[in-house]
Amino acid sequence: MRIGEREWYDLSVVFEGMTEDGSIPVVFESKHGAAVRIDNLSLRKIPWPVVRGRVFHDRNGNGSHDEGEPGVPGVQVNGASHVSKSQADGTYEVNVIPRRHVYMTKPAGWRLGGKFYQRLPRDIPADYTVDFALIPDPDEPQDDFSFLTYNDMHLRVPTPEDAEKQRETTSPADMERGIALLNAMYPKPQCVIDIGDMVDWGDDDMFKAYVERMPLFEIPFWPVVGNHEKRRTGHDELENYEKWVGPLNFSFDYGRYHFICLRFDWTPYKAAWLDRDLELNKDKPKLFFSHYVRSWSLIERMSKANKALAVFSGHWHAEHAFHWNQMVYQSSTSFIRAGGSAVPGAFKHVRLKEDKLEISMRIVGFDDHLQLIYPAAGSTIGAGKTTLKANVYDTAAIVDRVDCVVNGGEPLGSRRGLEAG
Structure with missing residues (x-):
């Protein structure tokens, strides 16, 4: 709710009853400040503001919709509590709330060509438009x-x-x-x-x-x-x-x-x-x-x-x-x-x-770790094939292989019997 030229407030309404002259005093109570008293209140239903625009294939990567750049259909566009989808030509319209956002749900197989949202002004003109840029991402995996x-x-x-x-x-x-x-x-x-x-x-x-x-x-x-x-x-x-x-x-x-x-x-x-x-x-x-x-x-x-x-x-x-x-x-x-x-x-x-x-x-702060845990240091092992076991950790990588060198020989990898754990 907006009071005069002030900001929007979330307020509760308390009706105190009708006065002798027929007016209805109302107290708006806000947890964030003193109560505001308004006499002779009239209420009317105000339609949701509407934002229109286009979701488009940003072929030149400049973030703006240029001539010849086609729309992207079926993309979800959101306006606080409302949801819409772009049409065959990429155009959409969605109901919004002032001073909140209109924003796009990034679809699979595309990456953003700019911001996925735009914050809205307090007063939204009837011709207000917001476009969203997308760039194909053929390398995006479907799974795994x-x-x-x-x-x-x-x-x-x-x-x-x-x-x-x-x-x-x-x-x-x-x-x-x-x-x-x-x-x-x-x-x-x-x-x-x-x-x-x-x-x-x-x-x-x-x-x-x-x-x-x-x-x-x-x-x-x-x-x-x-x-x-x-x-x-x-x-x-x-x-x-x-x-x-x-x-x-x-x-x-x-x-x-x-x-x-x-x-x-x-x-x-x-x-x-x-x-x-x-x-x-x-x-x-x-x-x-x-x-x-x-x-x-x-x-x-x-x-x-x-x-x-x-x-x-x-x-x-x-x-x-x-x-x-x-x-x-x-x-x-x-x-x-x-x-x-x-x-x-x-x-x-x-x-x-x-x-x-x-x-x-x-x-964080523990970058990597490698410790041979079998056989123990100084122990004697029998002749023939021996399995080596090591505890391995790297914060910045998922370790799936370990190589080692024994007595200056050829590198031995996990595929040759060394277990990475």
């Missing part, structure tokens, strides 16, 4: 690929007075080192997903430091909002996140799989959008990402979705895992710095194959 997740980085711009707090948060330099580690992963994952609490608080200086480092990612990057993205003052606590980073709920596809990213709390807009997104993508295997799943009813809702495989979350700075109606639930320790928990900083490597997940925890 990996992605990375991390959470609770708590980026904080250092100041002299909060040196103690910095021990439990991440500096901009730490974030750069963390991104370099993710970029070094081999084989190269399809994407990396930040599952929230990316900054310590949703203030402009922290978001600015975060956004300035996002281009360092060499892997497609998807951020999910966390509760620490709230700003500490103001009535719209997540406004800074939407201004600096992007939409609160969204989805995208890689191969056969549908990825759904949700805000941490429950709102009617979130519920309506989720129901529509699930209906449009009911036949795809699904993975959910939400920083803080505060409601068991939401987990139940996720788990009952057709082909729901897993939900990934953060918030607790610790490792938790269980099954809910055959769906895997994973909560992870914090990235880079553990934030006071006894678990080291880490991220997750997730492999998807035939609707199954292989999830491994990758330790």
Whole structure:
């Protein structure tokens, strides 16, 4: 609701009864400030604003729709709680909410040619348009690929007075080192997903430091909002996140799989959008990402979705895992710095194959390890073939082979009897 020229507020309405002259005094009560009193209130239904545009094949890669560039049909376009699909010529129209976002669900086999969203103004003119650019990605696999997740980085711009707090948060330099580690992963994952609490608080200086480092990612990057993205003052606590980073709920596809990213709390807009997104993508295997799943009813809702495989979350700075109606639930320790928990900083490597997940925890600050465990040092072995066993770990790679040299001879590999474990 907008009062005069002021911002939009979420307010409750209290009717105090009719006065002698027939007017109805109304008190609008807001948890963020003093009550506002308005007399002689009249209410009218206002239609949803509409945004139109085109999803197109960006042949020259400039991010703009140029003459001769065809539309891409059947692409999901979202407007807060509403969902539409692009037509045969790539055009779409969708109902939206002012000061929120219109955003596209990246389809399988395409990569983004620009941002997948645009934040909307408070007053949306009737001719407002937003186009979305896509570039074909013929190398995107349908199945058997990996992605990375991390959470609770708590980026904080250092100041002299909060040196103690910095021990439990991440500096901009730490974030750069963390991104370099993710970029070094081999084989190269399809994407990396930040599952929230990316900054310590949703203030402009922290978001600015975060956004300035996002281009360092060499892997497609998807951020999910966390509760620490709230700003500490103001009535719209997540406004800074939407201004600096992007939409609160969204989805995208890689191969056969549908990825759904949700805000941490429950709102009617979130519920309506989720129901529509699930209906449009009911036949795809699904993975959910939400920083803080505060409601068991939401987990139940996720788990009952057709082909729901897993939900990934953060918030607790610790490792938790269980099954809910055959769906895997994973909560992870914090990235880079553990934030006071006894678990080291880490991220997750997730492999998807035939609707199954292989999830491994990758330790930050512990780059690699190789130890021969059999035979023991100094022991005597018999003549003939001997199996060597080694413990092997590399944060930036999935190790499937080990080579060794015995007494300066030819390299012996896993295929010749050495077991990599």
